[in-house]
Amino acid sequence: MGSNMVSTIFAISWAILFVLGLLIFRGHAPVGLKRKLWAPFTIGSAILFVLFSSLLLRGRLPWFFYPFVVLIVFLNLRNTRFCETCGSMQTSRDLISRPRFCQKCGHDLTALHEAPLPK
Numbered sequence: 825m826g827s828n829m830v831s832t833i834f835a836i837s838w839a840i841l842f843v844l845g846l847l848i849f850r851g852h853a854p855v856g857l858k859r860k861l862w863a864p865f866t867i868g869s870a871i872l873f874v875l876f877s878s879l880l881l882r883g884r885l886p887w888f889f890y891p892f893v894v895l896i897v898f899l900n901l902r903n904t905r906f907c908e909t910c911g912s913m914q915t916s917r918d919l920i921s922r923p924r925f926c927q928k929c930g931h932d933l934t935a936l937h938e939a940p941l942p943k
């Protein structure tokens with residue numbers, strides 16, 4: 825497969841993943857579904873990214889590429905929460921902290937087992 829073909833398939837796949845991600849995680853899907861799909865989506869995207877990068881660079885990825893991707897996946901999984909009350913996706917602005925309160929409704933995101941407030 826030529827590298828132009830790989831780049832094109834990579835760009836199309838990435839665009840599809842981006843739109844799917846927006847529809848599922850930023851849209852109105854049930855919070856349970858968002859939580860269930862977040863890890864497979866994030867890990868699957870990372871695997872796809874590594875595969876395409878490897879194809880484009882013909883397997884000559886620098887050694888630090890893999891731990892860097894693992895770190896990004898870890899931070900994405902750790903620093904993303906879905907609000908129990910409004911279903912909104914919340915990510916932290918920095919690399920270290922996890923979001924504690926929902927920016928949309930103010931719900932405490934650390935109270936994971938709390939029943940949702942009646943509407």
Ligand SMILES: [Zn+2]
Nearest residue numbers: 907910926929
């Ligand atoms: Zn909320």
